Amino acid sequence: MPRGRRPGSPDTRAAILGAARERFAQQGFAGTSVRRVAADAGVDPALVHHYFGTKDDLFLAALEVRIDPREAVLPVIEGGPDGAGTRLMTLFVSVWDDPELRAPLLALVRGVVDPDGARLVRDGFLRLVLTPVGAGLGVDDPERRMALVASQLLGLVLARYVLEVEPVASMPGDRLAATYAPTLQHYLTGPLP
Incomplete structure (x- = not known):
């Protein structure tokens, strides 16, 4: 042996x-x-x-994600703080609206009911996607700001892709991005209480 x-x-x-x-x-x-x-x-x-x-x-x-989020967020960061909410939201919706990318992401998100699955989503999404965006944009209080951004994006995933709440579920991607972008921009650069 x-x-x-x-x-x-x-x-x-x-x-x-x-x-x-x-x-x-x-x-x-x-x-x-x-x-x-x-x-x-x-x-x-x-x-x-x-x-x-x-x-x-x-x-x-x-x-098992098919894109490297570290590369995907580069245009969001390179554009600077102004308009970052729009760029981030547009990227986010384009990734989630792609059927080939959505399936493994949904499997990951559906696993959050398990503590181990929640840890994977938190570490993957916050650490590899949002933390680099906050750092790259140079936002103040990045931990709080990026947690607020995460709350908005994860809420959107739940409403649009998991629960399929209408009219959010069938809203065109560009309209959805335009609707959510101002809130993301506020979380990134606006005054926080």
């Missing part, structure tokens, strides 16, 4: 992803280390880095 850690293969990649999903779900992003994922998968940590690069990359792969 062979001893030591398993060499790299497609099965190894799948084992790493399975271990990462479990670990991220149970302990969140901050509580998960590449070393622990590697140990759970029975591989050397170098293989985790070989297959996935950074811990952020591993997290995105474990979430």
